[in-house]
Amino acid sequence: MSPIFLRRQYVATMAATPENPIVFYDLINANGVHWSPNTYKTRLCLEYKGLPYRVEYSTLPEVESNMKKLGVPPVKATSPQYTLPVIADPSGDPDGKPHYVGDSFNIAVYLDEKYPAPRYPAIFNSNARSIEHLFIHQYLPTVARVGSTVVMPKLGQTLDQESIEYIKRTRGVSxxxxxxxxxxxxxxxFREKFFEMGLSLDYQDENGPFISGNRPSMIDFAIGGWFHLLQRIAPSELEQIFDWKEGRWRLLWEHIRDIEGRSSRGIMG
Known part of the structure; x- marks a missing residue:
């Protein structure tokens, strides 16, 4: 779904309130713990903008059936078509049907347009949305793929067998x-790739814990999403990363966690 199409929907929807919050659909593992790096980005977006929301959880094999029951359109044209995160934003339409948005990047675009600055903090840096999209969808995956071959077996230790088979079938992951x-x-x-990425921090326009300086962006949330996954499945490897770049990545994670813990808006549905 293009950002242009999304913008045309904003006028027709009303703002979320504590009484009628955004519904955030997230993933849980066999132990009932949220773990997905992609859904974590959306959790951070909602917290950073200070929006009221509640959470409804699914395991991976439940996602498609749960989304179809709600009438949510497919997120992707390719398999698997139904993925999380998805949000349901309250609607002003007479029938009360919410506006559904899927894909973490599209959700961030939607939230910045529907709940704009200065009343709500902007997720994207000014005039940098396309650059952030390029980094998140082209560069960051090349870094993550190198490390995932080492840590993915540990993800299997936290998922139920049905979820493991689902990932193998839909994503071809070992x-x-x-x-x-x-x-x-x-x-x-992986360390060399991370070192190369860390060199970008030397070109900040201002000092601060985030990639761009003192304020976070979607790039920070994307990196934070992978740190979140590693904390769940490979904490010892994450500690190694935190020792790289003179502790710079640990500082970023501490500030990401601060954003996550700002409020108790996220209530399990």
Whole structure:
């Protein structure tokens, strides 16, 4: 769904309130814990903008059936078509049907347009939305793919068997552990990729804990999403990352966690 199409919907919807909040659809694992890096980005967007919301959870195999029951359109044209995050924003239409938006980046675009600055903090830096999209969808995945071969087997330890089979079937992901020597080489390559990404911090226009300085952006939330996943499944590897760049990544994570913990707006539905 294009941002232009989304903008045409904003006028027809009313603002969320504590009595009629945004519904945020998130993923949980076998232990009832939210873990997804993609849905975490949306959680941060809602918290950062200070919007009232409640949370409804699904496991991976439940997503498609749950979204179809709600009448949510497919998020993607390719399989799997139904993915989370999705939000339901309250509607001013007489029938009361909410406005559904899927995909973490499109949700961020929607929230910035529907709940604009200065009343609500902007998620995207000024005139940088396309650059942030390029970083999140083209560069960051190349970094994450290198490290995921090492940590993905640990994700399998936190998911139920049905969810594991779902990921294998829809994404072709392997949960098999690498031989120690190969895993060490992959982790070394991941560290080098992360080092390259960290060089960008040396070109900040202003000092601050976030990529752009003192205020966060969607790029920070995307990196925070991967830190969130690693905290859940590979905390020892995450601690190694925090020691890189003279503790710079730990500082970013501390400020991301501060955003997540600003309020108790997120209430399990």
């Amino acid at each position: 949960f098999n552990s690498l031989p120690q020597g190969e895993a060490e080489e992959k982790w070394k390559a």
